[in-house]
Amino acid sequence: MTVAAATSVVHASGLTLRYGRTAALTDVSFTLYDGVTGLLGPNGAGKTTLLRIVATALPPDQGTLSVLGNDPRTPAGRLAVRRRLGYLPQDPGFHPGFTAFEFVDYVAILKELTDRRARHQEVSRVLDAVGLSGQRGRRIRALSGGMRQRVALAAALAGDPDLLVLDEPTVGLDPEQRLRFREVIAELGEGRSVLLSTHQTEEVMALCQRVVVLDGGTVRFEGTPADLAAHARGRVWTSGARVAGALASWRAGDGRYRNVGDPPAGAELLEPTVEDGYLMLVDTPAREETGR
Amino acid sequence: MRRMSVRALPLLVLPAARATPWTAFLAAAGVGLAIVAVPAVFRVELTVEDLVGLLRAAAVCGALGLAFLLDDPAARTIATVPTPRPLRYAARAGVILPAAAAWWALVLTITGHGALLPLGGVTVEAAALGAVALAVGAVRLRSGDNGGIVAAPAVLVLVVAASRIPPHLALYVPPGDERWAAAHHRWAALLAAAVLVSVWAAVEPVRARSSMMTEID
Numbered sequence: 433m434t435v436a437a438a439t440s441v442v443h444a445s446g447l448t449l450r451y452g453r454t455a456a457l458t459d460v461s462f463t464l465y466d467g468v469t470g471l472l473g474p475n476g477a478g479k480t481t482l483l484r485i486v487a488t489a490l491p492p493d494q495g496t497l498s499v500l501g502n503d504p505r506t507p508a509g510r511l512a513v514r515r516r517l518g519y520l521p522q523d524p525g526f527h528p529g530f531t532a533f534e535f536v537d538y539v540a541i542l543k544e545l546t547d548r549r550a551r552h553q554e555v556s557r558v559l560d561a562v563g564l565s566g567q568r569g570r571r572i573r574a575l576s577g578g579m580r581q582r583v584a585l586a587a588a589l590a591g592d593p594d595l596l597v598l599d600e601p602t603v604g605l606d607p608e609q610r611l612r613f614r615e616v617i618a619e620l621g622e623g624r625s626v627l628l629s630t631h632q633t634e635e636v637m638a639l640c641q642r643v644v645v646l647d648g649g650t651v652r653f654e655g656t657p658a659d660l661a662a663h664a665r666g667r668v669w670t671s672g673a674r675v676a677g678a679l680a681s682w683r684a685g686d687g688r689y690r691n692v693g694d695p696p697a698g699a700e701l702l703e704p705t706v707e708d709g710y711l712m713l714v715d716t717p718a719r720e721e722t723g724r
Numbered sequence: 725m726r727r728m729s730v731r732a733l734p735l736l737v738l739p740a741a742r743a744t745p746w747t748a749f750l751a752a753a754g755v756g757l758a759i760v761a762v763p764a765v766f767r768v769e770l771t772v773e774d775l776v777g778l779l780r781a782a783a784v785c786g787a788l789g790l791a792f793l794l795d796d797p798a799a800r801t802i803a804t805v806p807t808p809r810p811l812r813y814a815a816r817a818g819v820i821l822p823a824a825a826a827w828w829a830l831v832l833t834i835t836g837h838g839a840l841l842p843l844g845g846v847t848v849e850a851a852a853l854g855a856v857a858l859a860v861g862a863v864r865l866r867s868g869d870n871g872g873i874v875a876a877p878a879v880l881v882l883v884v885a886a887s888r889i890p891p892h893l894a895l896y897v898p899p900g901d902e903r904w905a906a907a908h909h910r911w912a913a914l915l916a917a918a919v920l921v922s923v924w925a926a927v928e929p930v931r932a933r934s935s936m937m938t939e940i941d
């Protein structure tokens with residue numbers, strides 16, 4: 433369960449953040465190591481808020497945070513973090529009149545790549561990494577939504593950061609680009625750190641060494657994908673008909689029903705997936721509360 | 725370390741010029757020019773007071789155009805780059821403030837009658853309005869995406885309020901009035917305050933306001 437000899441890249445303790453009356457995060461603590469960590473959670477769980485805090489875009493109301501060995505609550509610490517960080521926001525914005533190349537080049541200048549030749553090489557490299565070499569001269573206003581997402585991803589990758597914070601990076605990407613993204617991220621995860629939020633449990637399976645599950649602004653789980661799946665061990669079974677009392681019950685490709693919840697005696701149990709574990713974790717207390 | 729960021733400044737000017745929302749500025753500047761150009765073209769005889777009124781109206785247009793200067797659709801994408809926000813704003817200001825100054829010089833030239841008009845005082849008024857527009861925009865951008873949609877109405881509110889201030893504190897006084905100098909001290913104070921607020925708003929806070937309050941408590 434513990435990653436042997438892994439170095440902690442981000443350490444958060446007691447992070448709390450309110451937007452007016454909404455408590456977005458309450459006492460969130462977690463540790464991030466080298467490699468790829470997935471952040472799962474329902475809509476409104478606080479994923480974007482947490483990623484913004486880690487990426488120094490938003491200071492927390494309370495709690496302590498160390499990112500790459502620096503304290504972002506001091507100007508010098510924050511600058512040191514930003515020099516080694518790539519951040520992809522959930523809803524990135526652009527200058528629509530810039531070409532893809534010009535925009536990433538602009539971000540690269542802001543990332544202090546002042547040498548023109550080296551910078552242009554780097555911009556070409558990251559555009560290639562996201563499969564946009566052929567579109568580099570097109571204006572962003574003429575690019576599709578998925579292509580824009582890749583422009584923003586390229587901007588995050590520029591400068592070869594030690595820590596990448598990616599908020600739903602694969603939203604809008606076609607399957608081929610999704611696979612390509614996995615390759616890029618998996619490669620980056622070797623020796624560096626990636627924290628990404630997603631709603632796709634199969635992405636977590638495919639990419640992440642660790643998972644953090646956030647729900648209602650608190651951490652519900654921190655561990656490996658296998659541990660998360662194990663949460664549903666003995667709670668996933670197959671049946672010939674739909675089960676009314678299950679957390680979820682759906683007809684799988686083989687025509688039989690796959691059920692998650694409390695199995696009846698003698699049920700034919702199945703090996704749980706990350707999705708099953710996530711479902712058990714996030715759905716259970718809500719059900720118990722409505723039952724009360 | 726800090727030199728790195730400052731060195732990025734000249735590199736930023738060109739992208740900043742292209743990223744600047746020129747449309748709002750050009751539209752407002754065009755209206756401002758038209759206000760002073762129409763009487764000039766048709767050789768309408770105007771009093772000094774009328775001419776100052778036209779310049780004041782043009783200044784309001786200029787300020788409305790400046791209100792959108794700092795708006796940046798890419799703000800979220802570049803929120804965590806190491807180049808500090810004040811430097812990014814400075815790159816933009818370095819592009820648009822010369823443009824605004826040139827526009828104002830053109831407005832004064834078209835208006836003519838330079839020898840008769842209190843150009844210095846009217847220019848201070850125009851600068852103060854422009855600075856207020858920038859300051860409100862910058863404050864708004866600390867917590868949101870669009871500064872201009874708040875800053876532009878704020879300029880109009882200021883202008884309406886300024887025209888209703890009790891006489892002994894008036895901002896808009898007719899040329900030749902004995903309160904002219906005192907009023908323009910107030911305009912200059914407004915200008916200075918707006919510049920200070922802009923600079924304060926440009927700097928990104930490292931701590932949340934609530935945590936600063938808890939620490940002071």
Ligand SMILES: Nc1ncnc2c1ncn2[C@@H]1O[C@H](COP(=O)(O)OP(=O)(O)OP(=O)(O)O)[C@@H](O)[C@H]1O
Pocket residue numbers: 451452454455456473474475476477478479480481482522
């Ligand atoms: N700017 C804001 N002002 C007020 N409330 C906000 C703001 N941003 C987020 N919230 C609230 O904070 C909570 C957490 O939001 P957040 O965006 O972090 O969730 P999320 O996990 O990223 O959701 P999603 O999966 O939909 O992206 C939600 O209840 C949301 O309504």
Ligand SMILES: [Mg+2]
Pocket residue numbers: 479480481522599
């Ligand atoms: Mg989100």
